[in-house]
Amino acid sequence: SAVISQKPSRDICQRGTSLTIQCQVDSQVTMMFWYRQQPGQSLTLIATANQGSEATYESGFVIDKFPISRPNLTFSTLTVSNMSPEDSSIYLCSVDLAAYNEQFFGPGTRLTVL
Amino acid sequence: GIQVEQSPPDLILQEGANSTLRCNFSDSVNNLQWFHQNPWGQLINLFYIPSGTKQNGRLSATTVATERYSLLYISSSQTTDSGVYFCAVGGYNFNKFYFGSGTKLNVKP
Secondary structure: OOOEEEEOOEEEEOOOOOEEEEEEEOOOOOEEEEEEEOOOOOEEEEEEEEOOOOOEEOOOOOOOOOOEEEEEOOEEEEEEOOOOHHHOEEEEEEEEEOOOOEEEEOOOEEEEEO | OOOEEEEOOEEEEEOOOOEEEEEEEOOOOOEEEEEEEOOOOOEEEEEEOOOEEEEEOOEEEEEEHHHOEEEEEEOOOOHHHOEEEEEEEEOOOOOOEEEOOOEEEEEEO
């Protein structure tokens, strides 16, 4: 399996500000994924982050709102920009381990926007 | 994309009861996983099971890939089993992982 950490674990932010969430993995992985889980809902994929290339965004998510960095094979960041209360969600990163063909998730970042 | 449907959406059990959760999916899959999301939001991997049957303690899962469904069995339920159970699948182009809407389980003492 993989050990995945996220920072911060939770935050309360004011509308109009931005928050950067970090995801660190204890092994090198090709693909990292960012998900959003709105209150009471299932998980929705925001984007796929590959090292050395731009992230691939899903329909309804844009780079200006959710810029992603992937500087190396163990680390990625997701920024939630110009936040509004509708951005209040749990944000989770995940990785797939090629050897297992299985996805593992970080503990999540619980974001509240006032 | 692949459609994933889970049933039932909500389930209330008395401690000690057994239950079966179902996951239907709309296309061939290369990956199927069951997760338990605890009250703190952490997703716990339960099973990686694109086909066949697996067991882990009181939990077991079966996927019938040709009929496009998977079942998660919980026996002798405990209050710590409460939370949301998600089924998620990945197609053969493993760039996307599709989640069902989840089953919210409440086990009462």
